Amino acid sequence: MSQLDDKVKEELKIKLKDKGYKLTPQRMAIIEIIYKSQGEHLTAEELYDIVKVPCPEIGLATVYRTIQMLEEIELINKLTLQDGCNRYELNNEDEVHQHHHLICKNCGKVIEVKGDLLDSIEESIEKEYKFKIENHKVKFFGLCEECSEEDLTS
Incomplete structure (x- = not known):
């Protein structure tokens, strides 16, 4: 089925x-x-x-x-x-690049960031270095909302 x-x-x-x-x-x-x-x-x-x-x-x-x-x-x-x-x-074929991820260093939660935050940076890099960027992977490490609140109450 x-x-x-x-x-x-x-x-x-x-x-x-x-x-x-x-x-x-x-x-x-x-x-x-x-x-x-x-x-x-x-x-x-x-x-x-x-x-x-x-x-x-x-x-x-x-x-x-x-x-x-x-x-x-x-x-x-x-x-x-x-x-x-x-x-x-x-793999989301509708995305030009892979989406970015927020990763909590405390609990391991992974949050997907909607939208590509690096378009203007990519354009600048391509111009300056004459390098055609096809894709990128970005991971941000920190504390999720729940772990940040726990950290404040400790």
């Missing part, structure tokens, strides 16, 4: 086939979880814990291989945080 519409599935099949992959039931289950979990920045282990409920025969190695494959076809992006864990999110 797939949650993705037929158009999205067809696009996935084409992307995978172009790279020599097939859309197996296990891969489909993982992709559906990623789509359902948009904005959650899941680790491979968290993804595994969620996907093994509807797909108990799946192994952690399959999840890791599928994540690697999904990165290769640019369906997902990897976000590496200070805690050493890689987290994954759906």
Whole structure:
């Protein structure tokens, strides 16, 4: 029982086939979880814990291989945080660049920043250095609202 519409599935099949992959039931289950979990920045282990409920025969190695494959076809992006864990999110094809992230150093919460804050800086860099920027990744580290309030009450 797939949650993705037929158009999205067809696009996935084409992307995978172009790279020599097939859309197996296990891969489909993982992709559906990623789509359902948009904005959650899941680790491979968290993804595994969620996907093994509807797909108990799946192994952690399959999840890791599928994540690697999904990165290769640019369906997902990897976000590496200070805690050493890689987290994954759906690649939003509508964005020119990846969005920015606010990462709480206390609780590990990840907040997505809507909008690209660096357009004018990019233009300046491209002009000055004659360098065509295609993408960037920006992470801001600090304290989220809840941890800031806790810090004030301590």
